[in-house]
Amino acid sequence: MRNWIVVALILLVVGLIGAFGTFRKDGALSFGTEKVAQEQTVAGEGIEEVEIHTGSLDLTVVPSSNNEVKAELTGRASKKYRDKLKLQLEKDGHVLRVSVEDGVGFTIGINIRNLDLRLELPEQQYRKLMLDAGSGDIDIAQLNADHINLHSGSGDMTLKKLNSQSIEAKIGSGNMSFADVTAADLIAVDAGSGNVSTEGVKAKKITVDVGSGDVELEDAVAELQIETNSGDIDLILKALEQPVELETGSGDVSILTDEQPASARITFSHGSGDLDNEWDGGEQSTDKDDRDVLLFGSGSIPLHIHTGSGDLTVGAK
Template sequence: MKKIIYIALALILIGAIGGLIVFQTTDLFQTSKASAQTKTASVNGIKKINVDVSSLDVEVKKTNRDQLSAKVKGWGNKQMIQGVKLAINKEGDALHVTAVRNQSFFTFTIGWSKLIIEVPEQAYNQITVDVGSGDLSIEDLQAGHLSLTSGSGDVTAKNNKSRGNFIVQASSGDIDMQHNQAQNEARVSANSGDLDVSDLTAKSTRLETASGDIDVLRYSGSLIAQANSGDLDIESHQLSGDIDAQVASGDIDINFAQDPDALSVDYRGGSGEGTVNLDGFLYKEKTDHLIIGQKGDGKYKIRVRTNSGDFNLQ
């Protein structure tokens, strides 16, 4: 028994000595504003910008300078910043920005860090940003095609313009979009997370979430919105395109500040009630779970499907 106690004490002593050595010879517990890593590159002749990040918060925004810059900054021990391998590579008319964190078993990080990319304004054909794990935000960008992907983290997009499509995807995290434009399609999807979209202008918009609410405030164009589990709330000044709204479990509310002059409604629900409160709306068929009708010439079509939840249009 005594032998076991001696062995245990020896192991504790060895651990304490090892911990003291680590404390005195490394920066593991020495936190401060770490020195930033910075890379720059010319954008002359560049048409495509691709950003690929493994595990880091990312912010991409416009700059008035004539060079693209990528900076890893933050607070914490040395490994929090220096443990990130940052690179910018040029391939033809494309710039590739990569940031990969060293995930060695013996690497320890304390603190926080963020990759900030500043992009000069010019006529890019494509800007894509792919983040494995971390929050992503972009602001004031313009390109022929904009694509954002986050594996795990929230996505925020403000004041961006696409001459073609604008695609935003998040596996696990909320998506917040404000004052964005897409000349063709805006497509926003999340496996698990809420979608908040406001002041979106697009020829067509598609919003999808497997688990989460969808809130739309002021938009233009046609709209497809689908949620498996969550509420769908659409508010806008006026109806400017067809709407296809589907929710498996949750309510659907559609509100317009200005009553539409012409629309048709096709609502079918499983468990829940449907109501339409619009002056001049004429019913062709109406039950608790079915509404078929129109106003005017039925120019815009509103199609609503719910399995479990109420529907209200006004």
């Protein structure tokens, strides 16, 4: 009797999977979902500002191959969502507005969405790019805009080859990555939790504020102001040429350069931690506030580092 019960349960499970779920190529189980494929295009002439509003989906923004704006919404969703999903691409004067509406509101039961929005923009100089995203990964590449303002609730954010006057990127939780990003004025990065990494970023000033996570800046050219409540801070630079302020509540700090600093004054305060100078040169002392001081040359470039608990290492890459 027990064998029959086991067999019946197995058949029941197999039947439920067959009726309500299918395996995709990536191995994910999509219970009762249906394919989503929507596309819209508008002429790119006259567009100066781009506003993007998304809920829960992955977003990719790339250059288009012509002077046309193209938006594609693809993926899978529960039938109740799929029937309500609406990709909107609207041109209002000089402003392009991109959004995805589901029109579902509060529902009870299992609701599945796995969506990707791909936006292709003509290559030109925009006045402003604004993004307000709920959750999902964000990838933006090869874009020129006077002002870039990006806000996301959760998900990873990757920015590549952007040129702007100022960039603000804020995320609730998720990792942030910047590569070959240039701003004439300010790059401001804010993350509730997650790691921040940059490579080849240039600006007049870069500020990074992280609640919990590591920060790594490689080949950054800018005045730096970096703070994390909990996490390590690593600077990997060609040279120390601009002022630096670094602070971590709990974590180690390292400043590595191609060559020994020619003229820098490093001030290190800490609750507990040690200063490790791996260069042959540099004069080490303690100031009147009981802070460790490491002086190279005349000390024309100021660096202020504070750790609640953590060491500071200065040396070669």
